[in-house]
Amino acid sequence: MEWKKHDKALYLPAAQPALIEVPALPYFMLHGEGNPNADAFKEAVGVLYSLSYAIKMLPRKGPAPEGYYDYTIYPLEGIWDLSEAGRRQAALDKDELVYTIMIRQPEFVTPELADGIIRQVKANKPHPLLEKAVFGIVEDGLSVQMLHTGPYDEEPASFARMEQFCAGQGLRRESKLHREIYLSDARRAKPEKLRTVLRFKVSRLH
DSSP, X not given: XXXXXXXXXXXXXXXXXXXXXXXXXXXXXXXXXXXXXXXXXXXXXXXXXXXXXXXXXXXXXXXXXXXOOOOOOXXXXXXXXXXXXXXXXXXXXXXXXXXXXXXXXXTTXXXXXXXXXXXXXXXHSOOGGGGTOEEEEEEEEEEEEEEEESOGXXXXXXXXXHHHHHHHHTEEEOOSOEEEEEOSOTTTSOGGGOEEEEEEEEEEOO
């Protein structure tokens, strides 16, 4: 199962804002705070991928779980916010960012299977952050999203377009929280080539 083909509406939006209904989806998640350029963030990303690949490789370790199907690992995602101190500052201070990074899992992954995988990875590849890893269901619901191409620091211009779209469609942005889905590997892609899905929750004014 290739998410680029089966879930185009969620992961391959157009470069202009659009309204979408996002269903409840299963994720491995890690909560954190601070600058995403710091080593701690990179460590957290690595832990999420170790869990995700452990799920994908299950048939090589023994009997596949019920409902298993072959699939491509989903992209890294993040929900971003600011600390109370960060909200009081006029300019963005990345050290004050608060985030939940996550990787979606296939529908056959149950809480019991996820808990077993976390224990397995703890035994095989111990890491302190595994103690904080959680599995859960997240539902964005009614949202506005678009594809942003370019450096992460230029995202405010895309968010401004999304908010203008909301104003014209009778929609209200519910909070300053937003989701980012990383379609590019920032370690390899040039900043101007980075492709990121931007999304935030909305409600109808009428």
